[in-house]
Amino acid sequence: xxxxxxxxxxxxxxxxxxxxxxxxxxxxxxxxxxxxxxxxxxxxxxxxxxxxxxxxxxxxxxxxxxxxxxxxxxxxxxxxxxxxxxxxxxxxxxxxxxxxxxxxxxxxxxxxxxxxxxxxxxxxxxxxxxxxxxxxxxxxxxxxxxxxxxxxxxxxxxxxxxxxxxxxxxxxxxxxxxxxxxxxxxxxxxxxxxxxxxxxxxxxxxxxxxxxxxxxxxxxxxxxxxxxxxxxxxxxxxxxxxxxxxxxxxxxxxxxxxxxxxxxxxxxxxxxxxxxxxxxxxxxxxxxxxxxxxxxxxxxx
Amino acid sequence: xxxxxxxxxxxxxxxxxxxxxxxxxxxxxxxxxxxxxxxxxxxxxxxxxxxxxxxxxxxxxxxxxxxxxxxxxxxxxxxxxxxxxxxxxxxxxxxxxxxxxxxxxxxxxxxxxxxxxxxxxxxxxxxxxxxxxxxxxxxxxxxxxxxxxxxxxxxxxxxx
Numbered sequence: 001x002x003x004x005x006x007x008x009x010x011x012x013x014x015x016x017x018x019x020x021x022x023x024x025x026x027x028x029x030x031x032x033x034x035x036x037x038x039x040x041x042x043x044x045x046x047x048x049x050x051x052x053x054x055x056x057x058x059x060x061x062x063x064x065x066x067x068x069x070x071x072x073x074x075x076x077x078x079x080x081x082x083x084x085x086x087x088x089x090x091x092x093x094x095x096x097x098x099x100x101x102x103x104x105x106x107x108x109x110x111x112x113x114x115x116x117x118x119x120x121x122x123x124x125x126x127x128x129x130x131x132x133x134x135x136x137x138x139x140x141x142x143x144x145x146x147x148x149x150x151x152x153x154x155x156x157x158x159x160x161x162x163x164x165x166x167x168x169x170x171x172x173x174x175x176x177x178x179x180x181x182x183x184x185x186x187x188x189x190x191x192x193x194x195x196x197x198x199x200x201x202x203x204x205x206x207x208x209x210x211x212x213x214x215x216x217x218x219x220x221x222x223x224x225x226x227x228x229x230x231x232x233x234x235x236x237x238x239x240x241x242x243x244x245x246x247x248x249x250x251x252x253x254x255x256x257x258x259x260x261x262x263x264x265x266x267x268x269x270x271x272x273x274x275x276x277x278x279x280x281x282x283x284x285x286x287x288x289x290x291x292x293x294x295x296x297x298x299x300x301x
Numbered sequence: 302x303x304x305x306x307x308x309x310x311x312x313x314x315x316x317x318x319x320x321x322x323x324x325x326x327x328x329x330x331x332x333x334x335x336x337x338x339x340x341x342x343x344x345x346x347x348x349x350x351x352x353x354x355x356x357x358x359x360x361x362x363x364x365x366x367x368x369x370x371x372x373x374x375x376x377x378x379x380x381x382x383x384x385x386x387x388x389x390x391x392x393x394x395x396x397x398x399x400x401x402x403x404x405x406x407x408x409x410x411x412x413x414x415x416x417x418x419x420x421x422x423x424x425x426x427x428x429x430x431x432x433x434x435x436x437x438x439x440x441x442x443x444x445x446x447x448x449x450x451x452x453x454x455x456x457x458x459x460x461x
Contacts, residue, residue, distance in 0.1 A: 048413075051411065052412075052415075052418075053417075054385075054414070055411050055414040055418040055421035055422075056417040056421075058358060058359070058360055058362075058421050058425075062357075062358030062359040062360070062424075063358075065359070066359065067358075067359030068359060069360070072361070102359065105354075105361055105362045105363075106354065108365070
């Protein structure tokens with residue numbers, strides 16, 4: 001496979017052929033998809049593209065989601081920072097759209113800003129434009145590389161697990177015990193800024209993560225997918241997997257960035273990962289409940 | 302998109318201009334503006350650079366701007382350096398009956414935004430126009446109240 005093909009995420013037929021020869025069908029699919037996972041090339045972020053597409057994001061964010069982002073002044077003005085968010089809204093993640101617009105206009109598109117996304121998202125041909133926004137495949141190495149370059153990095157520890165939680169758990173921060181982001185912040189010695197969003201889980205009626213179904217079909221081993229979500233969403237009605245996305249209901253999205261946490265200053269030179277994790281989740285949960293308390297009606301906000 | 306509004310203020314052009322050209326007072330009267338801070342260069346006047354943001358819809362838009370025209374008591378114009386494309390101008394002129402006509406012009410857009418850019422400019426226009434109108438109303442109130450206070454202070458000083 002050429003470096004270009006890898007970087008651009010286009011599958012190489014040779015990979016598929018080799019994979020088929022060296023294992024079963026599942027192994028072949030796994031290796032083929034693995035071959036399509038883009039290697040993080042931070043230079044793919046294109047400030048001019050972001051700037052030119054800000055009007056689109058503004059329309060979507062302002063008119064459809066009535067987005068409101070607070071506390072951006074809490075994000076350090078420059079230097080690397082790890083933004084940690086709770087994730088909602090199925091595969092469409094309106095909270096990311098609203099926050100990306102707000103961050104880009106507040107700090108300017110000149111400030112390097114990368115978002116970590118599931119490998120499958122970046123492998124999807126229709127979503128290749130996300131790389132121009134600075135989206136890179138979620139991995140410790142890619143996150144370190146981005147932080148080393150001095151960028152702000154947005155990570156959603158809950159990922160696919162949290163984003164498909166049932167709608168009745170919409171006001172719950174659920175990272176599923178994933179603590180890699182704490183280790184990352186400690187290792188890189190960067191401030192951690194919690195970013196709490198509410199409203200995303202009202203863009204459809206999410207019924208179940210479908211974890212058992214995903215397990216039975218071996219999706220975790222194949223695609224690192226722990227869920228096969230079920231939801232009632234437009235235009236499909238019953239939506240299994242949400243792989244084609246859906247038309248989100250125009251739920252009001254409110255996002256709040258909290259003051260930065262300097263882990264070594266607050267938790268000592270060798271911070272305890274579990275203690276920091278509990279602190280961050282508790283902080284975010286309290287904020288989420290406060291934001292939820294402001295809402296009078298679902299969707300309307 | 303170009304927006305221009307004006308207001309007549311009962312004060313001299315010099316006093317009005319002093320108000321609009323002082324970066325430390327901008328947040329007091331400029332509606333929708335959440336940030337207006339000096340970024341290098343002179344604090345005020347030609348070449349002064351500010352980071353400004355105005356809340357429009359779901360985002361705070363703006364960027365780095367630079368004062369490109371400064372005619373004391375008459376004109377103050379700025380251009381964007383980074384962020385959305387914008388031009389702004391305070392135009393202060395002596396009017397009739399001792400009034401001063403103050404005009405605020407804002408021109409904004411995103412080059413290369415295409416049809417979405419055009420659409421967003423037109424949908425953002427009423428918000429920005431509302432901010433501009435409120436800005437002028439607040440400026441008028443601030444300047445005229447300051448005048449009244451200054452005159453009262455002078456009268457008190459003359460009596461003692």
